[in-house]
Amino acid sequence: MYDEVHIGTFTTESGISIPDVVISYERAGPTHGPIIFVCHALTGNQCSIGLNDSPGWWSGLIGEGKNIDTSRWQVITMNVLGGCSGSTGPQSMIHENQQYKARFPFVTVRDIVHSHYLALKKLGIHQVHAIIGGSLGGMQVLEWGIMYPDFAKMLFPLATSPYLSDYGIAYNTISRFAITNDPSWNDGEYDTNPNVGLSIARMVGMISYRSREQFNNKFSREAREGWGNHHEEKAFQIESYLHYQGEKFVNRFDANSYLYLLKAMDSHDIGRGRGGWLRALESISAKVVAISYKGDLIYPSETLEQLVEALKDKNPTSKHIEVDTSFGHDGFLVEYEKWGHLIEEELNENH
Incomplete structure (x- = not known):
């Protein structure tokens, strides 16, 4: 219910x-x-x-x-x-x-x-x-x-x-920077989510949530089929995975809420x-x-x-x-x- x-x-x-x-x-x-x-x-x-x-x-x-x-x-x-x-x-x-x-x-x-x-x-x-x-x-x-x-x-x-920890705050700092420097941010008064910044913030988070061992074992430097030399192309499966996680996240979460909850975590100290x-x-x-x-x-x-x-x-x-x-x-x-x-x-x- x-x-x-x-x-x-x-x-x-x-x-x-x-x-x-x-x-x-x-x-x-x-x-x-x-x-x-x-x-x-x-x-x-x-x-x-x-x-x-x-x-x-x-x-x-x-x-x-x-x-x-x-x-x-x-x-x-x-x-x-x-x-x-x-x-x-x-x-x-x-x-x-x-x-x-x-x-x-x-x-x-x-x-x-x-x-x-x-x-x-x-x-x-x-x-x-x-x-x-x-x-x-x-x-x-x-x-x-x-x-x-x-x-x-x-x-x-x-x-x-x-x-x-300061290490945790450091990750949150990068995420905040990505969101607040998105061209759509508008000091938090955006009409649509600042998707680029929020997507990057999610990718940063995903890196911190998993261990090095898990990432290396899961992807093993597997390359994507048919990739060329263009700098925007995703050459490896790990790149595709992170982009997918970022794109999926912006459709379900609000950037302002994300920032407020990151700050709540930063201030956490019993x-x-x-x-x-x-x-x-x-x-x-x-x-x-x-x-x-x-x-x-x-x-x-x-x-x-x-x-x-x-x-x-x-x-x-x-x-x-x-x-x-x-x-x-x-x-x-x-x-x-x-x-x-x-x-x-x-x-x-x-x-």
Whole structure:
């Protein structure tokens, strides 16, 4: 089921009020079943399960008979504040004939979590069994544990970190530069998406999401048939792949939303204003099962391993698991046979 919930006026961390905020969501599973709340990543949305003719981005993990079994668990996924899939964001209307576009206020990961907390309360939900998410979704999971320690019994942060590294910010900087230097950008007041810049930004992202091993094994310098010497021709399959990913992306995502969510990721630091990230972890009371993926360029395994070691002083049952994969960061979106059962086992053991 897809629906939306109105949470009224929302005030961001920076003190700016956004009137009439709407949060779009997907809800599946038994009405009175224990709830698992799913947080999506940068270019995701609320369609984690999806429909038969349009599978969601986590349909390999969630559904009837799958690792997160919707015949047993009720699963709710919400589109982020600032997104472009139904929740209030840059494409939303300020007035009857005017969109926010670049006038939308800056939002943080904490703003996203707080807006979802208010939305869940509107739905009559005051506690869930578990919260799970990868990448930007994993950032939200950590903030949930700190901001609302009693809201979830279990936390599953995947492919994430307590703060975004300078290396991660560097990739985001290149993506922003590509978008804001597109001839169609118009300071964010574009009538049509700045497709060239957004496409380049997506290609940059794709490079950071996969490991060197995965790219080399997948493409192996395979050349395209019939290519010549013209500089615009795509000589190798890797070139064609990246161009395809960029072109596909511009048809489903808004450039302003992409920029706002990149900035939210840049500002992510659970220790901000809390005396550092180690001290911030002291607020977490839920069991944490953190999963990292071998070869992840942006969120290396040792970061989550350090986080869990720090948590064990308070909750010795918390654990870190590294998944052996060649997909790097994108490991949390594929190869469920390697790690989905770990989620299933933890959920069953702690229910």
